Amino acid sequence: MTYTNAPKEFVRSDSQKMVAGVCGGVAEYFEIDANLVRVLTVIGAFISGGTVALVYLAAWMLMPQR
Template identity: 65%
Template sequence: MTFESNTPRPFTRSTENKMLAGVCGGIAEYFGADVNLIRVLAVIAAVCTGGTAALVYLAAWMLMPLG
């Protein structure tokens, strides 16, 4: 009998898909999405929110451990 573990995966910055800090790469790896799509969405969010998304990115850079 095999049981699947219900423990969540760690939410970490990427060491392979990093351009600046690895935050978008880590998000893409966690959700199984394309890293370039996440980067484009991050830039669009930063423009549409007047820079608030950029502050969230910086906070994620400081809070997310390097994986």
Template identity: 60%
Template sequence: MTFENNTPRPFVRSSSQRMLGGVCGGLAEYFGVDVNLVRAIAVLAAFVTGGTAILVYLALWMLLPE
């Protein structure tokens, strides 16, 4: 068992899969899932958490590099 290709992937905003800030696209690329699924979960989380998820999204938009 070799660990030659065990370099961590960067967690960045997407420049190709962006609708607003690229945060959902970056999450989708990082985890290897469909970007529309991540967007749907983000919208659902915004309603369920009473807007807290929107603040998390904005924080990630400001903190994550592009």
């Protein structure tokens, strides 16, 4: 039995990029709107006291670029 669907890559986006492409990459991976991910990231950064912003920076450094 052969599978034709390769696993998705979790990478930063080139096409949905505003700052680093992290939110665009997350949106492409989960097949949702990139603007929704961006808004949720900003709201999460305020609610969490900056923790989400640190996670974003870590993802920027760790996620490979397409």
